[in-house]
Amino acid sequence: MATTHQGLTEADLASLGTLLGDLGRAARERRFEVAPNPCVGAAVLAGGREVARGFHERWGGGHAEARALAAAAESDVPAERWDTMVVTLEPCSSRGKTPSCVEAIGATGIRRLVVGAVDPDVRHRGAGLKLLEQAGVEVIVLEGAAPLEEICPQFLAWAGPDRLRRPHPWTIAKWAQTRSGHLVPPANADDNRWISCTASRDEVLELRGSVDAVVSGVGTVLMDDPRFTVRPPGDTQMRPLRVVLDSYLRTPPDYALLAQELGPGVGPVHILCQGGADVGRWHALEAAGAVVTGLPAGETDHVSLLDVQAWLWEQGARRVLLEAGPTLLSRYLKRDLVDQVRIYTGEAIGGEGVTMAAWMSSARFAERLDRECDCDSVLEAFSG
Structure with missing residues (x-):
């Protein structure tokens, strides 16, 4: 031999x-x-x-x-x-x-x-x-x-x-939806704050503990008053940046996002607005602990998403979690800025506002994985 x-x-x-x-x-x-x-x-x-x-x-x-x-x-x-x-x-x-x-x-x-x-x-x-x-x-x-x-x-x-010439972070879009594709549960739901089950929400805490930044929009902040922190079972040694896209600085300084002291699982809050936004609101948010940064306006008079991605890269963010409502989520998807999705579908049917059903029916996925998390169905995939 x-x-x-x-x-x-x-x-x-x-x-x-x-x-x-x-x-x-x-x-x-x-x-x-x-x-x-x-x-x-x-x-x-x-x-x-x-x-x-x-x-x-x-x-x-x-x-x-x-x-x-x-x-x-x-x-x-x-x-x-x-x-x-x-x-x-x-x-x-x-x-x-x-x-x-x-x-x-x-x-x-x-x-x-x-x-x-x-x-x-x-x-x-x-x-x-x-x-x-x-x-x-x-x-x-x-x-x-x-x-x-x-x-x-x-x-x-x-x-x-091609990617090395376009330094943008890997962006994971996560959302929970009803069976009809709504991101807001029906008003008559038993618990209309949550679409997904406790086990799914625990998975999201773990996901937050594996990213460099969590990005959301001011609409989600105003509706849900979220913290976007990493809590057990997530890895609280991670302190991802908490980034809010808020073109006109509508984030209330007294919301939960700014009430958390920096520490395990609690990263700094960055609010990205349009340059020239209201100076009084700017100062109030900075006094509450936020870092406010002005960026150029992009499409539809919002902060430019390409500039947001470039800013995230400059901050050292390489893996980013997008936790947003349908408006900001749709903007990211239309610009092909989403690399990976994790979609939780709960048991409720119907809901309020727009639906992701049309996008789901036409989306192209790569490496798709369908699984169960307690009572929820979960779809994970890379963008096709």
């Missing part, structure tokens, strides 16, 4: 390819939690046997390589026996929300890295592999064993040159 790569046989390589495919399929199950990051799976091997595996499970959380190493440390296999790491995508070489995976791998005794794909981002492509090779780690690339276009096509779009 032919021998390649310092003692690995063709059968060994085939086995590694099978493992990569298995890791890729398992990583793909987390695609909505990690986007726009790639779905990545990793495994630590010792003598050809799997010691532990790990996955990138949520935006801002530990990378697959670090999680696999942590799991291996909890095993009964001593670290000095670890010899190979298998990972579906080239390890990152730069520090971001987490330390570099190249550093983590290099700090172990692992002497072989098997990857399924090289990073498609031209800013980082090949950098991690080169650093590990320079550190004496053998690098094997098994192209096609864990194809990115199947595991995480959204990352290919995010990391592509």
